[in-house]
Amino acid sequence: MGHATRCIPIINALIEFNFEPIIASDGAALELLKKEFPKLRAFELPSYNITYSKKANNFKVKLLKDAPHLLKTIKREKKLVENLIETQAISGIISDNRFGVRNKTIPSVFITHQLRVLSGSTTWLSSKLHQKMISKFDECWVPDHVGTVNLSGNLGHVEDFVSSVKYLGPLTRFKKLNINIKYNLLILLSGPEPQRTFLEKKLLKDLKKYQGKVLFVKGIIENEQKKAEIDHMVIYNFMTSNELEIAINESDIILSRSGYTTIMDLAKLEKKAFFIPTPGQFEQEYLAKKLQAEGIVPYSNQDDFNIEMLSEIENYSGFESKEYQLNYKKLFSLF
Structure with a gap:
C-alpha cells in the first residue's frame, strides 16, 4: 500500500505536465489508486502474493519458499507490459518495486528507497541481487534527501552503487494544514x-x-x-x-x-x-x-x-520537515 500511495504525487505531477498516466497494479493497491484516479485507465498486474509468516523468525524461510513464484510473476509481468506497450502507445515506464515492469524499447524507471536490502546475515546477498535488478532500468529514483541528513539511512544511501540514481526528496501526497486538534x-x-x-x-x-x-x-x-x-x-x-x-x-x-x-x-x-x-x-x-x-x-x-x-513520546522531538523542491520538468525529460 505504501508503494501505491507514494506514487500519487508522481501521478499528479505527470497529469500536470500533460502526460496521460496509465495505472497498473494489483489487489488493494490497485483498488486504492483507482479510487484516487477514477478517470485514468487501469490494468491489473499479476500478484506477487507476498504474505508474512505468523512467526517473525520464519520470515526469511518463507521468502525463500516464495522465490519461485516471485520469478514466475516477474516473467508474466514482462509479457503483460509488452502487450500494454503495443496496445496503449506507452512511451515510458515508472515502476515502484515491480521488477518485471520494464522494457528495453522505452525509458524505464525503478522507484525504491532500498538500494540496500536488509535480511540479517544475508544482507550482502539480498542487496547485490536487488541492485542487479535495479541496474536493468534506465534510472533509479530514490524518494529521500541526498546527503547525510535523510530518512532512509543505510537503506537508500550506498556509496558503491554505479547505476543512475536520482534523489527526489521524500514523496508524500499530504500537506500540512493549520487546523485544530480533534x-x-x-x-x-x-x-x-x-x-x-x-x-x-x-x-x-x-x-x-x-x-x-x-x-x-x-x-x-x-x-x-x-x-x-x-x-x-x-x-x-x-x-x-x-x-x-x-x-x-x-x-x-x-x-x-x-x-x-x-x-x-x-x-x-x-x-x-x-x-x-x-x-x-x-x-x-x-x-x-x-x-x-x-x-x-x-x-x-x-x-x-x-x-x-x-x-514515552513526550521524551522525543517528533518529526521536522526539511524543505525541498523537486524539479518534475527535469525529472520527466527522460520521457
Whole structure:
C-alpha cells in the first residue's frame, strides 16, 4: 500500500505536465489508486502474493519458499507490459518495486528507497541481487534527501552503487494544514496479513484502557467505506487521501507501523508518533531503531507493546520537515 500511495504525487505531477498516466497494479493497491484516479485507465498486474509468516523468525524461510513464484510473476509481468506497450502507445515506464515492469524499447524507471536490502546475515546477498535488478532500468529514483541528513539511512544511501540514481526528496501526497486538534490518538494500520490483523486485535483490546479520543483506521481497502463509533473510538476500514490528510493533521499523536511511506508522510506533517514495526521485517525494524536513536520517535516490538508506552513520546522531538523542491520538468525529460 505504501508503494501505491507514494506514487500519487508522481501521478499528479505527470497529469500536470500533460502526460496521460496509465495505472497498473494489483489487489488493494490497485483498488486504492483507482479510487484516487477514477478517470485514468487501469490494468491489473499479476500478484506477487507476498504474505508474512505468523512467526517473525520464519520470515526469511518463507521468502525463500516464495522465490519461485516471485520469478514466475516477474516473467508474466514482462509479457503483460509488452502487450500494454503495443496496445496503449506507452512511451515510458515508472515502476515502484515491480521488477518485471520494464522494457528495453522505452525509458524505464525503478522507484525504491532500498538500494540496500536488509535480511540479517544475508544482507550482502539480498542487496547485490536487488541492485542487479535495479541496474536493468534506465534510472533509479530514490524518494529521500541526498546527503547525510535523510530518512532512509543505510537503506537508500550506498556509496558503491554505479547505476543512475536520482534523489527526489521524500514523496508524500499530504500537506500540512493549520487546523485544530480533534483526536488525541490516530492509529494507522497497514501491511501484509496476518500481522496486520494480529496488531488490530491487540490494539482494540489495549485501547479500552486508553483515556482520550481515538481515530482508528484499519487499512482495509473495500468497495464501500465503513465507519463505527465505539465509546471513545471512531473506526474506519479505510480513508481516501483527502480524508487521511485531514485526519493526520487534526491528531495529536500517531501510532503506526514504521513503513517508509508512513515516515515520509509524518515527516512532512511534522507529527509526533510511536512505531510498532512489522515482526520479522528487517527494514521496518531498522527504520524504527534509527529514528529512536536520533531522538525523533520511540518504538516497541509488537509482542512487548502496551498502551501505556505512548507516554514515552513526550521524551522525543517528533518529526521536522526539511524543505525541498523537486524539479518534475527535469525529472520527466527522460520521457
